[in-house]
Every structure is written in C-alpha cells, then in structure tokens.
Amino acid sequence: MLNATIKSLMAHKLRLALTALAVVLGVMFMAGTFVLTDTIKHSINGLVNQGTAGKNVIVRGIAPFSSGGLSGSGDNLSGNNRPLVPESLLTAVNGVPGVAVADGQVQGTVSIVDAKGKALGPQGGAPTIALNWLPDRALSLLVLHSGREPQKAGEVALDNKTATSKKIRLGDTITVTGNLGPQPSTVVGTLRFGTQDTIAGASLVAFDTATAQAVAGRPGFFSEIDIGASPGVVTDQLVTRVGAIMPPHYEAVSAAQAASETAASFDSFFNLFNTFLLVFAVIALLVGAFLIFNTFTILIGQRTRELALLRAVGAGRGQVLTSVMGEALLTGLFGSAIGLGLGIALAYGLYDVLKRSLSLSATSLQILPRTFIVSLAAGTLITVVSAVLPAMRASRIPPVAAMRDDVAVSEGSLRRRAIFGVVLLAAGIAGLVIGLVGKTLLPVGLGALAIFLGVAMLVPLIASPMARVIGAPLPLIQGVSGRLGRANSARNPRRTAATASALMIGIAVVAAIATLVGSLLGSFNGIFDRSFQASYVVSTNSGQPFPAGPAEAAVQAAPGVTAMSGFAQAMVHLKGASKSLSGIDPVQGPQVFRITMTKGSVAPLAQGQLLVDETTSTGDHVHVGDKLTMTFATTGDQTLTVAGIFQDNQLLGSYVTSNALIAANTNSVRDAVILAKTSSTTPAVQDGLKKAVAGFPELKVRTGAQFKEDQKKAIKGFLYFIYALVALSIIIAMVGVINTLALSVLERTREIGLVRSVGMQRRQVRRMIRGEAVVVSVLGAVLGLALGVALGAALVSTISGTGTGITQVVIPVATIVEVLIAVFIFAILAALFPAARASKLDVLKAITSV
Secondary structure (H helix, E strand, O other), rough: HHHHHHHHHOOOHHHHHHHHHHHHHHHHHHHHHHHHHHHHHHHHHHHHHHHHOOOOOOEOOOOOOOOOOOOOOOOOOOOOOOOOEEEEEHHHHHOOOOOEEEEEEEEEEEEOOOOOOOOOOOOOOOOEEEEEEEOOOHOOEEEEEOOOOOOOEEEEEEHHHHHOOOOOOOOOEEEEOOOOOOEEEEEEEEEEEEEEEEOEEEEEEEEOOOHHHHHHHOEEEEEEEEEEEEOOOOHHHHHHHHHHHOOEEEEEHHHHHHHHHHHHHHHHHHHHHHHHHHHHHHHHHHHHHHHHHHHHHHHHHHHHHHHHHHOOOOOHHHHHHHHHHHHHHHHHHHHHHHHHHHHHHHHHHHHHHHHHHHHHOOOOOOOOOOHHHHHHHHHHHHHHHHHHHHHHHHHOOOOHHHHHHOOOOOOOOHHHHHHHHHHHHHHHHHHHHHHHOOOOOOHHHHHHHHHHHHHHHEHHHHHHHHHHHOOHHHHHHHHHHHHHHHHHHHHOOHHHHHHHHHHHHHHHHHHHHHHHHHHHHHHHHHHHHHHHHOOEEEEEEOOOOOOOOHHHHHHHHOOOOOEEEEEEEEEEOOOOEEEEEEEEOOOOOHHHEOOEEEOOOOOHHOOOOOEEEEEHHHHHHHOOEEEEEEEEEEEEEEEEEEEEOOOOOOOOOOEEEEHHHHHHHOOOEEEEEEEEEOOOOOOHHHHHHHHOOOOOOOEEEEEEEHHHHHHHHHHHHHHHHHHHHOOOOHHHHHHHHHHHHHHHHHHOOOHHHHHHOOOOOHHHHHHHHHHHHHHHHHHHHHHHHHHHHHHHHHHHHOOOOEEEEEOOOOOOOHHHHHHHHHHHHHHHHHHHHHHHHHHOOOOHHHHHOO
16 A cells, blocks of 8 residues: 555655645745744854853942843843943952953943934844943944054944944044033944854944943943953852842842843744744644645545555555555645745745844854754644545545546535534634623633634635625626636535635734724824824834933024923832833823823822823722832832822823823833924924034924834734735745645546536636636635724724723725725636636547546
8 A cells, every 4th residue: 555655656756746745835934934043043152152251250230120121131231230330349259269351341222323424233122232442342243343442431343234234434423422411422443242243233332431321321320240250260150259248238249141042032032933933833734724624625535446456466454544645645744844944934034134144143043853843743744634524524535436437535514524623613702701800801702713613614615605695696797617616616615615715814903903003003193192192203113222311402402392201111010020110200291191190189199199090990909198119120119109190191191190200210211202392393493403402413303193104014014024924924825725626627628528518618618617616716705804903993992992002993995995805816827727727628638638
C-alpha cells in the first residue's frame, strides 16, 4: 500500500502542489515569525550584553514596582522607572575595597535638528538617546569613530549612522532640545556603540557629564553608577561589599543581572509580537484546512473506481484508510518542509532589511528546535486531520464499485452535521451573551470560536439556496452559461460550503477588525470633543512625550494664548494594581480640558490633591475626603487626598492631579500634549504659535480637527497592517477556489464534453466556470461579512465603557462594499486557469472518459 500511495502522489504532481500550497503558505508565515523574532531577540540581547561588558557591578535606585514596557524606552529612558542616584554615592563607592574604577552614567532622551531646523533623529517613534561620555573607557561601549569626545557645554558627539545619513560633518552646529530647551551645539566627534553605528534604530548623542545631567537628566544625579572590579575580585563579593554601604532605596547588583533584566524586558515584548503574528499564521492554516478537506473530498470522488479496484484485489478498509491518510501525511510533510524553508528565507530577508535600518548586530539566523518541531507538526497535523473524514469515506467504497461507472462515494447525512452545528452555534451565542453581560472578553472569544465552527458545519444546509439566490443574475447576464454556472455551484452543497467557508474565515476576520476600528474612529470624534475645549494641540509628530518646561513656557508666551496646560502622565501603583495618573495645570487646565465636577472642587489641585472620575468613584467606593496611597516608581508611597469627583473624561483618565505633583514624584516631567486656548483661531494666531515653538522642531501645532485627522490616519495605518496579515489567509482561500474549480473540471470532464458536443462554445464554457467562481466566492464573502460584523459588534459592545475609548458600534459600510468588489474581481481571476483548462478539453476524449 505504501508503493500505491507514493505512486498515486507522483502521478498527480499538480494536485499535490495545489494541495500543499495552503500548508506551505501557513507554515512559511509561522516559521518566518519564529525565526525573525528569535533572531532579533538574539541580536538585541547581544547588544545589551555588550553594553555591560566592561562593568561588574551597577548601583541603581530600587524600583517599588515594575513600570512595564521595554527597558530603554518610554519612562525608562526618561529615568522615571527608578530613583536617580545622587553623585555623593560615587565617592562612597570609590572607597569600597575591590573597586578598580567607578563612574556615573546619565541617560535620557532629547531631540536634535540641523542648522536648517530639519529633524535629525530617527523616524517612526524611535528615540534620540542622550548619554554622557565616560572618561574611563572600560565602563562604556561608546567608541569614537572620528573627531574627539565632547569636553564641555556646547559640544556633542553624534552616532555615525545619523551623521552619515543626515550628512552632518565635524564642526557643524546642531540644536539639541531637552530639559533646557533648544541648545546650539557643535559636533566634535562621531561615535559607534561597540561595533555598530548606532543601536536598534535610535540616534545617540553624547555630552560631557555635567551637560548630560542638565539636558537629559538632573544636575547632581546619575541614572546609575557603573563599577569595574579590581583584578582577582569576585563580582558577587563586590556586589555584597558595595551593597553594604547603600542607603535606603538604593541597591548594588551585578552587571550580568542588570543585563539579564533588560534582555528579559525585550524578550517579553518580542514574545507578545511573536504571539500576535502567530495568530494570523494559525488563521492561515485554519483556512488551509478547509482547502485540504475539500481537495481530498473531491479526489476521493474522482478515484472511486481506483479505490474500489484496490478493495477488489484484496485491500481491506483499514488499508485503504491508511493509504489515503498516508497521502495526507506525505503531503503535509512535503508542504511543511517547503514552508519551513521559505519561512527561513523570508526571515533572512526581513532581518537583513531590519539590520540595515536599525543597525542591529550581525548575527546568524536563530533557527531553534522549537521552530522545526512546531512548524512541521502544525502543518502536518492540519493536513492529516483535514483528510480524516474523506479517508473514512474512501474506506467505505465497496469492491463492486470497480465494476460500475456511476457509483459515488457515500456521504453521511446532513442531519447529524446539522445537530452538531446547531449545538455549537447555540453554545457560541451563549458565550457571547455571557461576555456581553459581564463585560469579559474570554467568553466572547470562546463564543466566537464556537460560532465559527457552528456556522462552518451549517453552511452545507444553506449553500444550495444561497447559491441560487446569489447566482440569480447570472442567467440574465450570461444566458445558458450563467444558468449552468449557477446550477453547478448549487448542485454540490458540501463542496460549495467547504470552499466558501475557507473564504468566510478570512473575510470574517477583516470584517470584525474593520468593525472594531470603525467603532474606535467613530467614537474618537465624540470623545475628543467632550474631553477638551482648547483651540490648538501641540504635540510631537511621532506621539512621543517631550520635556515639559521649556515647551510650555514657549506656548504660554505665544501671542493670543489665553490659557495653556501641559498633559503629563505617570504610572503608579494603587492597591497593588498599575494605574495611570494624569497631571494638568491646576489653574489653566480646567480652561482647556472639559472637567465637569459632580462633587467637591477642582481648586485643591493646586495643593497637590486628587480628582477621581465617576466610574472609579462608584466602582471603588471612593469619596471626597478619602486618602489614597499611590506608589510612584521614583519616590515610593505618597498619600493623596480626594478633592472632587468629575464626570468621566476619556482623555484625562480616572485619576487627575497637578503637573507640579507629577514633577515632584518623577525624575523628568514629559508632556504627551500641550493644549492651548486662544482669543481667536485665525491663521495668524496659529502662525504665531508655530513661531513660538519653532525652536522645538519635533513639535507640531494643530487645530483640534487636524489633530483628530492625524490620529485617525495613524489608526488606519495600523488597520492596513492588519489587513496585510489577513491577506495571506484570503490568498489561501482564493487558491482553494482555484483548486476546487480545477479538480471539479477534472471530475466533470465527461459532462463538459457532452455540453460541448451539443453546441456550447469555448467562451461559454469559460463563462460557466467564471460564474461558478463568482457564486462560491460571493457566498463566502457574504457569510464572512455577516459573521465578522456581528462578532465585531459583540466585541465592541463588550469593551465599550471600559476605558478603551470606544462608546458606539459603527458598521463599516465602505469596507463591506470594498470587500465585495474585491472578492468579485479575485473570483474572476481565480477562475482564469480552470476556465481555460475546461474550454480546451478535447470533446471526443472528454465524452469517452469515465
């Protein structure tokens, strides 16, 4: 039977290729994701380890809680994840036996522009990292590439990648904007981070220590103190010695431990990214399962006589079952192996691009055993499981079928399928109801999965009548060809359902995401208008926070500005959970934000008190006069008095205090936006604001409408990225349409020959096949759109009012129309090959075929 299995596969190479293609694409996505993320993690972890190569011990502030996110980004880069280390500790550290060298490191973020005001920093939100140049080179991985190190205020060294790409030369003047506002600086050197021109796509700017503290940190403080051990001193012993002299709130750890923690935070981020991409790989494989099931079902039907002959010459039912399952196993292994190879090649190409753009370290591709095992197992398992039912039907073919030409493979009753489908559908709906009532996502997710499976099982019961309805226009458009195409698509509901279901899944994901994003965009306008009453919004193009003080002063001094407030946020812990605390100007803030008080007063904000929104007040039983103990990462526990309760404001969040209190409990205050109210909104006023912040080239002045439109563009950009990922599953579904039509043409060779013999022309045959493709594809699209919009609406209803910013369900009508048009076009394209093949069949040979 093994020889028969192999010969069957080799005799139908095209069939093997078409069936394996779905597995190839899904496994390629999965393997490529694994290899790419593993390689990036390995590269960045290598850079992290390089950064601590000359250090043995690090002195740092103790973080009361993890601020989350990537180490080296966001609050971490601005120094707000730990208390800063006072310079006085450096003297004490130098006196510890076994310390060979010690110095303080300063790290923060700034923005840089050239003499013409053109931004020099990286695009896409990557930071410009400010560092101090350490005199003792053993403690730093910064290496001079040209020129000299910065020695005083007004001098900087720039990373070689930025200097080269932006054509900055030694002696050029650039403007650095940080805590002190715009500062002209002369480029005296270019540098590298170890062997790299920069690190992870960021720009690097080095200053002397005093300037770095003033521009990107705090005078008299370091981000950390780095220590090198004397020869023969064990690191653990030195950690103990240095730790013994540490005052409260500071600690000594090994450089290896610090590097491990930083690497772990990167790993955590890339693990999430890896999971995000794998979801779409699994969707692609699930769509492929329908294709494989359909293909094997059709093939078994075509090979009825062949399999019956095997039974007639002595093969048992188990042997036939084993033969068909063997074909599935070999097809799955073949497709998975090809997909694994293509995935590795894809990861290599993508990493090469990322390596160049982000200056990642050169490293070999990380192809872990997990990648081989999971990728091969997933592709093979999907194929084998998809072929189980067709194989079982094949094993039931009686030997007598070898003597007849009109025996079809017996198929189970749709009654049992209908029962299972209804049960799954009912369970899924119940899950949705539970999730909607309880505002919990897990029941919604499980319910959605059950509904998908239930609908897929029930599609054969409605495929024929729906195909007739969808195909109703075809006879009017194509005449007899359209009538036959409509009839063919309705004739075999199982086949039509399996082909349509594959497309249904991909379209449903698109529709659900479009509903979610459409609802977010629809809610955004109302939320934005209800959240503030300012004339203009000042923020960075990338959305990154920026130093508050100098920018706020510039906006305040602009002509026509009647009120202004920065908007800062800090992560705190409250009752063991992470919360976001917003800061505004206590006097001018209520003039630019819409703050409607229901209890208490906004005035006590100036004394560092707290405002709480109504939802939090009700849910957590918080009242005016209550005292809440919030833990800040840099200063620890702080007790704040609740001064008032305000109506929910999506922009402000649940907890609001003054910017002054945020500043007192963080190392660096950074605004997300500055809101300005002006005496008028004429172009002259906006131009005046732009001139006022001209020294801050990273800042952009926009009206509320302009700001909203830019936020929508960013959301839509992410939506298109999701669509690109979902596109793979839709491509696989369309391959399924091609495959089904091609195999259907082979199965109906005699039928096509007969209609040709009675006068049907080749172009009419092509029209007939195209009609079938359109009906099946539109059927899948209609089911997918209906299912996706319904599930998307359920998801939106579940998360609305939970701090996500979504307040209403918006049906994406434009997306629905676009999808239907695209599916129609793709269906025509998918039918080209099968239609051409059908039209070229030799009439006499087709009639005599069996």
